[in-house]
Amino acid sequence: MKTGIIGARGAGKSTVFHALTGLAPIPGTAEGRNRARPGQIKVADPRLDFLESAYGSKKKIPVELTILDFAPNPKEQKEGAALDPSLLPLVRDMDALLIVIPQFAGTEKDLVATLESIEGELVFADFDQAERRLERLKKEKGGSDFERAALEKVIAWLGDGKALRLLELTAQERQAFSSFGFLSRKPALVTVNCEMERAAADVTDAERAAVRAHGLEVFRLAAAFESELWELDEAGQKEMLKDAGLDAPARDRLIGALYNHLGLITFYTAGEPEAHAWSLRRGESALDAAGVIHTDIARGFIRAEVVSYEDFAIHKSDAKVKEAGKLRLEGRDYVMRDGDMIHIRFKV
């Protein structure tokens, strides 16, 4: 899962990247081929911590997401614009977006107005792309009637200034557009980058409602403050957080919010060697879960032994779970639920 950070120049995108990953961001004006820097972020997960201690696991492996900082070209990205047109191919390749809106000292932008302007850019980029494609099909007399009709449908919608996120598409239409990477269809988390003193103050109900009307979620983050935490050891971080009246860095909650907004669920494989969290899209099956672990396990799938995290948390060991009749045998089509712990029987 790749999430790209977009927003105006100076909105604090690179600072957010550093706050979330602890990695140096990409230089602001990088020229040439490397225009994106990926970083891995670990998804904090109290359930995984519990499994690690219940099994006495030697290793703990959380889910990781990839986040990317881009290097816009100041000559290409217009003042105040959230996108650099020369970066569009990279941004289209993302699974999700993090939209940064600046509200730190000297940069306070109105949340709703700024978001609407950014949505306008996403919608325009999609409109342009769909129209070019349709033009080409017409000129070359190529494509199916189905594809042309589908393109006309999205062009009409985008022409009204509306994001594709809010348009119902049939499975066949989604398939036809799967390689387009439409920007206004990507899940996105709006990140308001503010000063520490205002990070705890929540967005207003009216703002949240306006953001949700776009099919999006919003989160506040004091990016510069969170970024400085990486310079300290654990004790120093605790102290800095305490001084600021916080128990934990906000980045963990932001990453959690992003994870939920992506529509991901977590399942576990846990034992003494390791407690391992894995992610799946909601609606995926036991066979999909097997494939995430290893292709051989999917190929030789026989059945899955499943226990829900809630049941395990009550009984605290495999033997007790079994005794209580909470271990289920499921086939390959079983729809995985968030928190399922599985052991897959397979033969190769």
Ligand SMILES: Nc1nc2c(ncn2[C@@H]2O[C@H](COP(=O)(O)OP(=O)(O)O)[C@@H](O)[C@H]2O)c(=O)[nH]1
């Ligand atoms: N005070 C303060 N300054 C910030 C914050 N976030 C970013 N900045 C500053 O704003 C400038 C632009 O930040 P940067 O992350 O490079 O923006 P980008 O162009 O969107 O990548 C830098 O000088 C940052 O130090 C913040 O939360 N608070």
Ligand SMILES: [Mg+2]
């Ligand atoms: Mg930057």
